[in-house]
Structure formats: structure tokens, C-alpha cells
Amino acid sequence: MKLLRITQISLVVACLLSLVAIAGTLLSNFITSSSYVTPPQTTGRALIGGPFTLTDHSGARVSEQTFAGQFTLIFFGYTYCPDVCPTELQTMTDALGLLGQKAERVTPIFVTVDPERDTVEQMASYVANFHSRLVGLTGTEQDIRDMAKTFRIYYAKAENYDPGTDYLMSHSSIVYLMGPTNEFLTHFSHGTNAREMADGIEKHL
């Protein structure tokens, strides 16, 4: 009789634990699948970044392994953007300029969130206007979506555009500094100037 009760209690506990586990899984799935993601915090170990496979502005297939051993300064934007993206890419260029020789350990990367218009050729002519080592990355809609997700980048076509040609994109404007094993080190939010960015990078070199 006593044994039966212990078995019953054990079963109830096991059921409760399973429920907690299922709820936890559902909750974590809900959080990761949510399209709205707040900008990351620098405190603690942030889970930003991950493997990716895209095409660079010379047409070569690249992955996170291509940049192994280097620091990367990553910005997501699009070439049809005349206001925010050039400002941010120029800030990255200027920040690396301020670091002098130390900047050789850092590869600046520009990932498009508009692969529909940003072809390899388009990326090539665009990156030429900024840092001499700036790498432009594009890919399929799915590849871009996957990479943006691991970097917690939100992007979408703006609702109010002329159908056909002139759509604009809304997108997160964050610059990430990743370490030699593609690990997240820090981020720079929009409005960070070149001096602040250079100082922020230098701390990690």
C-alpha cells in the first residue's frame, strides 16, 4: 500500500516536471521565433552571431570560417539607403582609420538585408566607396534571413513605398564587433561616432 502511494507521488512529480519542461521549451521557441527583437545588451554573455554562408562582393562563397582568426565589424543595411547606411559605413571606415595599424586585425563587413536588389555587382560598386577592405555580403533571401536572425537583426520592407521599384527597408542599425572565433564582443548603437567606436574596438584587440 505504502509502495503504491510512493509510486503515485513519483508519477505526479514526474508529470509536473514534464509539464515544466514542455512549457519551458514552448516559451524558448516562442522567444526565438519572435520577429521583434530588442537591441542586445553588452552585459553578460550575449548569444549573438553564428554560422553563415553567403556570397561576397567578388562572387566568392564565404562563411564565418573565412574570417576565422580575425575580428569582424559587422553592419546590416542595404545599398538603396542614402541616409543611414552610408553614415554608419563611413563611421566604421573612420573608426578603423583612427586605429591605424591595429585595424589590420579587423575586417569590416556589410551584409545586405535587401538581397532582391543587392546583387554581387551592386555590392561591389557600393563597398568601393568606403573602407578599402570592406567586404560586402549578399545571398539568397533565406541565407540572409538566417544570418540576420542569429545576429538579432530586424528588417522588413517599409509599408509605404511605390510598388515596383522604389521600396525602402526598415532595419536595425547596429554595428557588431565579433572576435576571432566569431564570438560576440560588443555592439555600437546608431549615433556612435568614429572616436567612440575606435575606442570600443581597441579595448578588445
Place this chain on the structure above:
Amino acid sequence: MRSFLVSIYLIFGLFGFASAGEAVQVGAIKISKPWARASLGVNRPAAAYFTLRNTGNTADQLVSVTSPLAEKVSIHITKQDNGIMRMSAAEQLEIRAGKTVELKPGGLHVMMMKLNAPLKKGGTTELHLSFKHAGKVIVHLPIFGPGASAPD
């Protein structure tokens, strides 16, 4: 004769260079610090910026902006919403009496689309502004690099 012609070209050249970027006034509206960013060829838009000051006693509106180089020109505003940049049209910009409206990177900007010629760094371009009350004015803008920031 030849040196005379060269002098004439130089004088006009210098005059043209000096006028781009200078403030102009139409009615009660003063337009200062005009400048544009170089475009990346013709199939990507260019951005231009300036500061509008209404020195009068009544509100005015910037009702249209046109460019001889672009088929379509509109005033856009970039708004930051929790780290996400959203750009939208801001037609008919109001400049209230005694107030200043600044167009600058990351905020209000003139977006020049469907260019028929590129805006080249080091060159100049013009914008034709039309205000509801102050009337029309042509603004000459120096062209800086594609990622240039506002001039001092």
C-alpha cells in the same frame, strides 16, 4: 586672347564654386548649410541636406523640391524606433514662425530618386525649393563623399 578666356573661366569657375553651399533667402525663409552626398551611380538614390529658418511671423511650408538630375524628389524622415531605423515620406514640411528645421543625416533628408546623372564628389548640384508663402528659390549644393557627415 587665350589667357583672357582662361581668366574669364577661372573667375566664373571660382564664383560658381563659392556660391554652392552658401545660404540663400527667399521671403522670410533662410536656407543655410546646403550640401549633398555623392550618389553611387544613377540607380541608387542620393541624399541632400540643408537648414531652414523661418524669420517671419507666420508659418510656412516647403511644398515641393525638384532637381534637374532626379525624376523624383521627396523629403524623407528616418526615425529610430528601439534601434530600428524606419524611413518614411514627410511631405509638406512645416516651418513654424521663428523656428528652424534641420535636415541632417539620420533624420530629415531630401531623397533624390531615379537619377539621370550621378552626383559626383567635389561637384555641385542644385535643388529647386518651393514654399507655400515665401515662393520659389534655387539652392546650390556642394557634393561631398557618399558617407559624408554634415559640414561645420
